Amino acid sequence: MGCRGGARLLPLVRRLCFVVVLLCAPCLCSVSAAKRTPRPAVKPPPSPAPAYPALPVRAVCLGGWLVTEGWILPPLFDGIPNKDLLDGTQVQFKSALRKTYITADQGGGGAVLANRTLASDWETFKLWRINETTFNFRAPGGQFVGIGASDGIIVATATAPALPETFQIVRCPFDKDRVRIKAANGYFVQAIATGEVIADYGEPTRWSDWDASVFLMTKVGQQLQGEYQLCNGYGTDKAAPVLRDHWNTYIVEDDFKFIASSGLTAVRIPVGWWIASDPNPPAPYVGGSLQALDNAFKWAEKYKLGVIIDLHAAPGSQNPWEHSSSRDGTQEWGTTDANIAQTVQVIEFLASSLTRYYRDGYDAVRRHSPAAYVVMSNRLSGNKTELLPFAAGLQGAVIDVHYYTVFNSMFSNFTVQQNIDFVRTNFSGELAAVTTQNGPLTFVEWKVPNATKEEYQKYAAAQMSVYGQATFGWSYWTVKNANNHWDLEWMIKNGYISLKG
Numbered sequence: 001m002g003c004r005g006g007a008r009l010l011p012l013v014r015r016l017c018f019v020v021v022l023l024c025a026p027c028l029c030s031v032s033a034a035k036r037t038p039r040p041a042v043k044p045p046p047s048p049a050p051a052y053p054a055l056p057v058r059a060v061c062l063g064g065w066l067v068t069e070g071w072i073l074p075p076l077f078d079g080i081p082n083k084d085l086l087d088g089t090q091v092q093f094k095s096a097l098r099k100t101y102i103t104a105d106q107g108g109g110g111a112v113l114a115n116r117t118l119a120s121d122w123e124t125f126k127l128w129r130i131n132e133t134t135f136n137f138r139a140p141g142g143q144f145v146g147i148g149a150s151d152g153i154i155v156a157t158a159t160a161p162a163l164p165e166t167f168q169i170v171r172c173p174f175d176k177d178r179v180r181i182k183a184a185n186g187y188f189v190q191a192i193a194t195g196e197v198i199a200d201y202g203e204p205t206r207w208s209d210w211d212a213s214v215f216l217m218t219k220v221g222q223q224l225q226g227e228y229q230l231c232n233g234y235g236t237d238k239a240a241p242v243l244r245d246h247w248n249t250y251i252v253e254d255d256f257k258f259i260a261s262s263g264l265t266a267v268r269i270p271v272g273w274w275i276a277s278d279p280n281p282p283a284p285y286v287g288g289s290l291q292a293l294d295n296a297f298k299w300a301e302k303y304k305l306g307v308i309i310d311l312h313a314a315p316g317s318q319n320p321w322e323h324s325s326s327r328d329g330t331q332e333w334g335t336t337d338a339n340i341a342q343t344v345q346v347i348e349f350l351a352s353s354l355t356r357y358y359r360d361g362y363d364a365v366r367r368h369s370p371a372a373y374v375v376m377s378n379r380l381s382g383n384k385t386e387l388l389p390f391a392a393g394l395q396g397a398v399i400d401v402h403y404y405t406v407f408n409s410m411f412s413n414f415t416v417q418q419n420i421d422f423v424r425t426n427f428s429g430e431l432a433a434v435t436t437q438n439g440p441l442t443f444v445e446w447k448v449p450n451a452t453k454e455e456y457q458k459y460a461a462a463q464m465s466v467y468g469q470a471t472f473g474w475s476y477w478t479v480k481n482a483n484n485h486w487d488l489e490w491m492i493k494n495g496y497i498s499l500k501g
Contacts, residue, residue: 057306057473058499059266060259060488062296064478065251066289067270067312068243069323070225072481076246077225080233081132085169087232088224088328089127091137092119093181093215095191096208102197102215104156108141112154114191124220126328128161129232134168136161138328147183152199154189169217172207179217180205188213224329226322227272227313231284240286247292255479255489256299262492263499266306268475269296272313272325308375308475362394373472375400398472401431416455420462428466456485456496 064072077083085091093102100114101123116123121140128136128144137145139156146165148155158165163184170188172178181189183199190201190212201213208214231239259267271293272285279287293309300307313325316332324331362374376391377400391397414422451459467474481487484494491497 054265055472056468056470057266057308057475058264059268059306059308059473059475060264060479061268061270061310061475061477062251062479063270064480065247065269066275066292067272067323067325068225068227068230070229071483072478072486073246073250074225074482076230076242077233079238079242080230082171083233084219084223085127085129085132085135086223086225086229087127087129088229088326089219090124090221091127092123092125092218092220093179094119094218095212096178096214096216097210097212098191098193100191100195102191104139104141104143104145106141108139108143108156110155110157112145112156112197113195114197115195119218119220126330128328130166131235133170134166136165137167142330147185147199152183152185152187154183154197154199172214175207177217177219178207179215180213181215189215191215224322224326227274227325228284228327229322231286232327236284236286239284240288243286244288247288250480251292251296253295253299253302256296256303256305258489259479260303260305264305266308266473266475267296267300267479268308268310269293270310270312270323273311273315274325308373310375359390362397372396373398401470416451416459420459423459423462423466428469431466431469451485453494453496456491460497 063069068076070077077086080086094100095102095114098114099117101116101119102112102114102125103116103123104125105111105113105122107122125137125139125145128138130136139145141156142159143156144158144161144165145154145156145167146158146161147153148157166184167189168182170180170182183189185199186202187199188201189197189199191197192212203213205211205214230243233239234242256267271289274281274285275289275293277285278290281287297307299305312323314333317324317326318331318333320326320329320331362376365372365374373396374394375398388399391399464474476488478486479488481490484490485496488497492499
């Protein structure tokens with residue numbers, strides 16, 4: 001993995017997003033009640049052609065509500081002890097005495113040494129949090145650091161963590177990035193003169209640079225702050241009241257009233273795979289999100305809003321980002337197929353399995369609702385028409401197309417007018433290619449970069465004009481956000497965007 005070799009997935013493959021739509025305003029029902037009520041044994045008579053709601057849809061995403069994304073609402077993480085050491089945090093350890101970094105030789109699979117003066121991929125480890133002070137260290141190759149067979153020698157060979165792969169990080173009282181690492185044998189890890197790393201140091205410390213068991217810890221990369229990090233960071237018992245309060249207060253009935261009164265016609269609700277196991281999801285997740293979703297359906301019905309259910313986090317995580325609830329930024333979804341041994345094979349599998357996944361998902365939705373739209377998302381960096389031939393033959397199928405400018409460095413130096421021109425030419429042309437007369441409906445999720453108020457108004461007008469071509473409609477990310485210009489409610493109330501008329 002990284003610059004020193006080893007397989008790694010291409011960004012194109014790692015940007016999968018799974019989306020399933022379960023139902024629109026005339027067909028709203030109680031989700032939790034439906035789950036508890038068995039289906040009738042008698043086969044119902046054939047249903048007439050479904051009466052779909054009026055199109056195009058103008059939706060807003062309820063991001064950060066039932067699937068946590070820390071950047072949307074950072075205070076959710078404030079009560080976590082050692083919140084800078086969450087699952088997936090990338091750390092490097094430099095011996096205060098030797099001035100060398102702990103490294104997983106060859107990226108993992110063998111010895112752990114302290115013989116490099118500069119840090120790169122092999123010197124970077126991902127944390128798996130057990131509690132606020134105890135962790136597993138995952139090497140770049142995926143192996144876990146632990147005590148070897150004898151003499152306290154540290155290696156990175158385990159494919160799954162157990163007691164020998166458990167370490168306590170003891171932080172200095174006056175410098176939290178000066179640490180000692182206590183192994184499962186009760187001794188502290190030290191870097192010795194030969195370059196080996198051994199857990200055999202039992203002496204107390206004054207935290208000086210002359211102590212071979214003292215390391216300088218550096219955190220690198222962007223910290224993940226997703227549902228997994230929140231639940232495991234607090235621990236399930238403490239996370240439960242935090243999340244239930246969040247679900248009950250972050251999105252409420254008044255929000256649905258505001259959404260409807262603002263000219264929007266639907267809400268898009270991201271959910272995680274663990275909602276299917278509610279009220280007792282697997283650890284570390286917390287039960288209760290299904291009831292919150294049930295409330296959303298009731299409010300949507302009251303205010304005549306459509307509901308789009310977005311499977312935002314798939315089992316194993318379909319991409320390395322926090323919104324897929326990845327534990328450490330590793331994509332596990334699809335990687336267990338026995339025929340996949342190399343990167344190209346992974347790419348082949350993920351590309352070919354998309355249609356298989358969507359076919360099964362489409363059939364599952366149709367068994368329960370003939371009138372629900374089924375939204376299928378292209379890979380975020382993939383060909384916008386890759387699902388077009390497949391989806392064209394499916395009634396009520398929708399292709400989800402994402403256009404991003406804020407995450408693309410190409411737009412960094414664009415003026416406002418250049419951004420607007422790009423939307424009107426490039427995005428308009430791509431959207432036209434997907435929006436065919438006999439093809440599926442299209443759906444666009446749009447975002448706007450930072451700008452002045454007048455520039456936002458112009459940019460929003462340009463996007464609504466172009467994305468209005470989408471036969472299904474568009475959705476704005478997100479209804480609420482700690483960052484004002486990502487917050488549609490704030491944008492509307494402060495006159496940046498008007499959706500009426």
